[in-house]
Amino acid sequence: MFKLNLVGIVGNNAPFSYNRVLLQFMKQHFSDQFNLDVCEIDDIPLFNERDLASVPQTVVTLSQKIKDADGIIIATPEYDHAIPAALKSAIEWLSVYEHALTTKPVMVAGASLGVQGTARAQDNLRQILNSPGVNGFVMPGFEFLLNSAKSKFDDQGQLTDSGTTKFLSECVDHFMNFVADNKKTVATA
Ligand SMILES: Cc1cc2nc3c(=O)[nH]c(=O)nc-3n(C[C@H](O)[C@H](O)[C@H](O)COP(=O)(O)O)c2cc1C
Numbered sequence: 001m002f003k004l005n006l007v008g009i010v011g012n013n014a015p016f017s018y019n020r021v022l023l024q025f026m027k028q029h030f031s032d033q034f035n036l037d038v039c040e041i042d043d044i045p046l047f048n049e050r051d052l053a054s055v056p057q058t059v060v061t062l063s064q065k066i067k068d069a070d071g072i073i074i075a076t077p078e079y080d081h082a083i084p085a086a087l088k089s090a091i092e093w094l095s096v097y098e099h100a101l102t103t104k105p106v107m108v109a110g111a112s113l114g115v116q117g118t119a120r121a122q123d124n125l126r127q128i129l130n131s132p133g134v135n136g137f138v139m140p141g142f143e144f145l146l147n148s149a150k151s152k153f154d155d156q157g158q159l160t161d162s163g164t165t166k167f168l169s170e171c172v173d174h175f176m177n178f179v180a181d182n183k184k185t186v187a188t189a
Contacts, residue, residue: 001032003032003033003034003035004033004034004035004070004071004176004179005034005035005037005068005069005070006034006035006036006037006069006070006071006072006073006179007036007037007039007065007066007069007071007072007073008023008026008027008036008037008038008039008072008073008074008075009039009041009062009072009073009074009075009087009090010023010038010039010040010041010075011041011074011075011076011077011083011084011086011087011110011125012041012042012076012077012084012086012087013040013041013042013044013084013086014042015042017077018077018111018112018113018146018149018150018153019075019076019077019109019110019111020038020040020075021111021149021153021157022075022109022111022146022149023036023038023073023075024038024157025153025157025158025159026073026168026172029159029165029168030169030172033172033176034070034176036073037065037069039062039065041062041086041087041089041090042086043058044056044058044059044062044086044089044090044093045058045089046085046089047089047090047092047093049096052096052097055093055097056093059090059093059094059097060097062090062094062100063093063094063097063098063100064100066094066100066101066104067098067100069104070105070179070183071104071105071106071107071175071178071179071182072101072104072105072106072107072136073106073107073109073175074087074106074107074108074109074125075109075110075111076108076109076110076118076121076122076125077110077111077112077118077121078110078112078114078116078118078119078120078121079121081120081121081124082120082121082124083121083124083125083128087125088128091128091129091134094134095131095133095134096133099133099134099135101129101134101135101136102134102135102136103135103136103137103182103186104136104137105136105137105139105175105178105179105182106129106136106137106138106139107139107142107144107171107172107175107178108122108125108126108129108138108139108143108144109122109143109144109145109146109171110122110125110144110145110146111146111149111152112146112147112149113148113149113150114147114148115147115148116145116147117145117146117147117148117149118145118146119143119145122143122145126138137178137182139174139175139178141174142170142171142174142175143171144167144168144171146164152164
């Protein structure tokens with residue numbers, strides 16, 4: 001059966017991250033629908049415009065994976081009502097080197113400890129993905145917001161609430177269609 005190849009970006013450089021747990025859950029739970037390469041940003045140095053002559057290999061590798069993928073899922077934490085600096089820095093690299101996210105279908109998701117489940121960080125991320133140099137094709141709506149993340153996973157990293165899993169499946173189904181529509185648009189362009 002044909003399966004999409006997606007890249008999942010863990011939006012934090014922390015050794016433990018609920019957003020990493022979320023992407024690992026998605027990789028396993030939706031394995032019949034897509035392959036998900038869960039990628040880390042912890043080894044990407046802080047962006048510095050003067051470094052453009054020597055782009056880090058970690059950026060080159062992530063950029064290539066994004067270019068090869070059918071779509072991208074970014075799982076962002078929320079730090080001080082915005083995305084973490086590590087994620088912003090990684091996107092800055094991608095926005096100046098090869099523009100790999102340009103016209104790439106992107107699903108935005110996020111998990112946080114707070115009750116609003118990364119709502120502000122996701123708005124912030126959508127704004128960033130719209131910027132010139134990034135130009136991601138971000139799926140409208142279907143915002144997967146996971147609040148109170150600590151109580152939502154069991155020890156095996158499985159989502160324990162069936163309603164939450166059902167909503168995640170709905171968001172993923174729409175993203176599958178969004179990616180397919182994008183492929184048709186690119187093919188006929
Ligand atoms: C500097 C800092 C700022 C934070 N700000 C927020 C916030 O604005 N909203 C929120 O819901 N949680 C906030 N948190 C808690 C995060 O939701 C929590 O650390 C979460 O586990 C981060 O996601 P991760 O586990 O994927 O790294 C903050 C945590 C830190 C360390």
